[in-house]
Amino acid sequence: WYGDHRDLHKEYRRQRQMCIRDRLKDSELASTYLSDGMVKLGSATASNSADLVFDEIVDASKYAAYKFYFYNIIAATNATDMRATFRYGAGAGNIAATHYRGGVAVYPDASGSTVFGNQSSTNYASIVPGVRNDNIGAINTEGIFVPTTNSQGVPSIMCDNYFRTEANTVRNQRTVHIIESNADAVTGVRFYMGSGNITSGSIHIYGIKY
Numbered sequence: 001w002y003g004d005h006r007d008l009h010k011e012y013r014r015q016r017q018m019c020i021r022d023r024l025k026d027s028e029l030a031s032t033y034l035s036d037g038m039v040k041l042g043s044a045t046a047s048n049s050a051d052l053v054f055d056e057i058v059d060a061s062k063y064a065a066y067k068f069y070f071y072n073i074i075a076a077t078n079a080t081d082m083r084a085t086f087r088y089g090a091g092a093g094n095i096a097a098t099h100y101r102g103g104v105a106v107y108p109d110a111s112g113s114t115v116f117g118n119q120s121s122t123n124y125a126s127i128v129p130g131v132r133n134d135n136i137g138a139i140n141t142e143g144i145f146v147p148t149t150n151s152q153g154v155p156s157i158m159c160d161n162y163f164r165t166e167a168n169t170v171r172n173q174r175t176v177h178i179i180e181s182n183a184d185a186v187t188g189v190r191f192y193m194g195s196g197n198i199t200s201g202s203i204h205i206y207g208i209k210y
Contacts, residue, residue: 038067038206045202048076051192052203056090058147058187063207068189070141070161070203075133077196079166082128082139083121084157086147086179087188094190095155097182099125103175110169125157125177126194130165138201139163144208147186155179155186 039062044052057066073082085094102117131137143159157177165171191203 041205041207043204046198046200049198051190053190054205055188064210065144065146065208067206068143070139073139073201074199075131075193076199078133079130080193080195081126083124083192083194084127085124085190086186088184090187095184096123097179099177101175101177106172107169127159128161132164132166137164155182
């Protein structure tokens with residue numbers, strides 16, 4: 001009897017020690033993710049704003065790429081597009097180049113889903129097309145941009161957008177935008193509407209550490 005009782009105590013202590021070790025491991029993993037994962041570099045909130053600009057956020061010694069999130073971005077003008085341009089020279093200006101795009105457009109509630117490519121815009125990337133300018137047309141996006149020069153790779157922006165078009169159809173569009181030729185060192189990114197201002201919403205940018 002007493003032998004069984006002591007065995008139960010030993011088993012309890014062993015299980016408790018295992019739980020403590022597991023909690024320590026979970027804590028170590030969380031700490032590693034926070035210190036070696038994404039680092040928040042900036043946020044900007046629109047209030048009838050012409051654009052939201054993030055200058056001097058690029059640090060090639062620390063970050064492999066940059067992740068951004070749009071939260072409830074609302075356009076002031078109906079049926080316009082959300083655009084992006086790379087910045088150079090510590091905010092000196094926007095990079096002038098042809099931006100090519102391709103991707104997949106999915107309509108969950110309507111016909112017309114499609115795959116597209118070899119489309120282009122001069123001096124900007126059209127990352128969200130034809131949006132509604134009200135609350136139900138709010139843009140929510142997750143994306144990554146890679147600010148390289150043509151000697152190091154291909155400057156690119158990848159987007160996963162959720163929005164409602166001016167025709168009132170829900171759309172999920174996943175696109176890639178590239179600049180084939182760019183000799184300038186990219187230092188930031190600018191977001192704006194093709195027509196009119198950004199009424200409200202916010203954008204958040206994170207550096208993805210090596």
